[in-house]
Amino acid sequence: MTPVTVHTLQEMKQKGEKFVCITAYDALFAKLFCEVGIEVILVGDSLGMVLQGHDSTIPVTMEDIIYHMQCVKRGNQGALLIADFPFMSYSSQSQTLENAARLMRAGAHVVKLEGGAWIAESTRLLSQRGIPVCAHMGLTPQSVNRLGGFRVQGRDPQQANTIIEEALMLEEYGASMLLLECIPAKLALTISEKLSIPVIGIGAGKDVDGQIMVMHDVLGISPVTPKFVKNFLADIYRRHPWRYKVVYRRCQRRQLPKSRTVL
Ligand code: KIV
Numbered sequence: 001m002t003p004v005t006v007h008t009l010q011e012m013k014q015k016g017e018k019f020v021c022i023t024a025y026d027a028l029f030a031k032l033f034c035e036v037g038i039e040v041i042l043v044g045d046s047l048g049m050v051l052q053g054h055d056s057t058i059p060v061t062m063e064d065i066i067y068h069m070q071c072v073k074r075g076n077q078g079a080l081l082i083a084d085f086p087f088m089s090y091s092s093q094s095q096t097l098e099n100a101a102r103l104m105r106a107g108a109h110v111v112k113l114e115g116g117a118w119i120a121e122s123t124r125l126l127s128q129r130g131i132p133v134c135a136h137m138g139l140t141p142q143s144v145n146r147l148g149g150f151r152v153q154g155r156d157p158q159q160a161n162t163i164i165e166e167a168l169m170l171e172e173y174g175a176s177m178l179l180l181e182c183i184p185a186k187l188a189l190t191i192s193e194k195l196s197i198p199v200i201g202i203g204a205g206k207d208v209d210g211q212i213m214v215m216h217d218v219l220g221i222s223p224v225t226p227k228f229v230k231n232f233l234a235d236i237y238r239r240h241p242w243r244y245k246v247v248y249r250r251c252q253r254r255q256l257p258k259s260r261t262v263l
Contacts, residue, residue, distance in 0.1 A: 126174075
């Protein structure tokens with residue numbers, strides 16, 4: 001496909017066309033997602049939960065994201081690749097610049113940071129140096145301990161206003177796109193209308209410019225699937241272990257490998 005850039009998404013927003021973003025962590029799935037025309041692939045720190053088995057994204061390191069970005073880059077066929085800055089990898093300006101360079105060298109086209117007003121300065125620094133930024137607001141999983149759990153954000157009017165103001169501020173400081181996680185649909189719509197940059201949502205209703213999904217949620221193989229996700233392979237997580245049991249039994253009974261298989 002024609003390579004997708006931040007400008008492609010900007011144009012799609014202006015035309016009212018929706019785009020799709022999904023997480024991927026390896027070359028095979030990256031290729032598959034490109035073949036179906038998905039515009040954006042995120043190498044997210046969700047890998048800590050869906051691949052590594054942690055109960056939060058906090059243990060994920062720069063090395064983890066870089067490794068998976070390098071894999072995804074090899075399978076990519078034109079999607080815009082976003083890399084997550086993991087927990088505490090953007091806590092000072094010099095650390096932010098250095099780590100952004102590492103993510104871009106690994107294959108990222110855009111870097112994603114969680115936070116509101118406090119990431120404004122980093123957003124400016126990065127965009128001035130030619131690095132597009134996706135700001136991640138609403139439920140920011142790296143702050144799960146401060147938020148008291150994976151909870152919907154922006155339900156009370158004061159918090160909603162803060163999210164709107166900080167989103168506008170990040171746009172002013174040079175963010176190229178905004179990701180909103182787990183906020184009320186009405187608030188997400190207001191923000192998408194107020195901002196000229198593309199707004200991507202997860203658990204933020206239908207009225208944003210693009211939707212993002214964690215691939216394991218869509219496949220129904222996440223240990224816990226969020227309420228807003230449509231599971232396209234319902235029950236596979238329950239049924240999957242059975243398939244391996246069948247293989248195991250067939251091997252025991254010498255029914256595998258198939259008789260004509262040449263080893
Ligand atoms: O890390 C990730 O996959 C994310 C999604 C939840 C959007 O940030």
